[in-house]
Amino acid sequence: MGLLTNILLAPFLGPVWGAKWSLDKVDRVVKEELTDDTPIKEDLMALQMKLEMGEIDDAEYVREEAEIMRRLRDVRDWREKLGMSIGGGPVRVAGSDDSE
Amino acid sequence: MTAESASAASESAPAEGKYVYCIIRNDRSREFGEIVIGSASRVYTVNHNDLAAVVSDTPIVIYDPTRENVLAHEFVNETVMREFTLIPMSFGTVFRSEKDVTTLLKSTYQAFTDVLDKMQDKIEFGLKILWDRDKVVAAIERENDEIRRLKDEITRNAASSTYFARMQLGRLVEAAMEEASNRYVNDVHEQLKEVSAASRSNKVIGDRMILNAAFLVDRKAEKQFDEKVKAISLQYEDLLTFKYTGPWPPYNFVNIKLKLEKAT
Secondary structure, three states: OHHHHHHHHHHHHHHHHHHHHHHHHHHHHHHHHHHOOHHHHHHHHHHHHHHHOOOOOHHHHHHHHHHHHHHHHHHHHHHHHOOOOOOOEEEEEOOOOOOO | OOOOOOOHHHHHOOOOEEEEEEEEEOOOOOEOOOOOOOOOOOOEEEEEOOEEEEEEEEOOOOOOOOHHHHHHHHHHHHHHHOOOOEEEOOOOEEEOOHHHHHHHHHHOHHHHHHHHHHHOOEEEEEEEEEEOHHHHHHHHHHHOHHHHHHHHHHHHOOOOOOHHHHHHHHHHHHHHHHHHHHHHHHHHHHHHHOOOOEEEEOOOOOOOEEEEEEEEEEHHHHHHHHHHHHHHHHHOOOOEEEEEEEEEOOOOOOOOOOOEEEOO
């Protein structure tokens, strides 16, 4: 019975472990993607450049800017959900408290 | 600052926070007039000893870096800069109360003082250089015998010219373009070195840009720097486009890591 169990389960253990490992990895990659605003900020700078160079007009700029702001807010939401720090919002000197 | 583009939470929030634009050295309180767009109207200082934070009242919100908001932030700093040496704060820095701002000034007093000393009478200029690929390629073909010869050969024998020859031409042109880009950028840096105190190169934006730099310039040398940039842009006017901006506060040369945490 013992031997049979091992044999029967063996093929499962392999792929299951493999799947878990790659899910962790996917999870990490997805998290990084959801919480990294660097590419969004780069897009914003590129958009500003396009406006400066006259490649797009004001209306187009405003439209694309709104989309970029939406993406920035999404990242902010994810960072908050995952307990990470966010740029902007109320701050204070670290360690200071109200009794000071 | 306009509240419309700030987060949704802003609607009910009272204007009790302080938006900080910059830090200056001034031992008395000071008003900078009504230069903020939207609800908040006055820009004034919160003082501690000889330091002052330039602030305006704001709801406790997160400001989106829209062009409108960023321009409002910059506009205040430009106004302050006419009279003071300043340390710009990051866009969107909001404190809950005047007391929290005072705590910032107190706890960072020495670092602010040191940086203000270092930045005394210094201003920043931005210089972006873009190239026109076609023109640069044309210039390279004029100057580079090997490329010209290979291209002529390919054009003459269009039907029979090999894939290999075309590949080789492509590679040669790419290498020559990179070499040209480095040559232009080095030349510009070299020429501006004598009229600037420091420079910093930032990541280029898009595929036409070959230089995205900031220069720290002494107020006294502003005219010289200006003339030099104009002379260089004339020198390269057939090949390169110069985007020259400023004077700015020293955004790229002040790097104080403030120990700030989220205020709840």
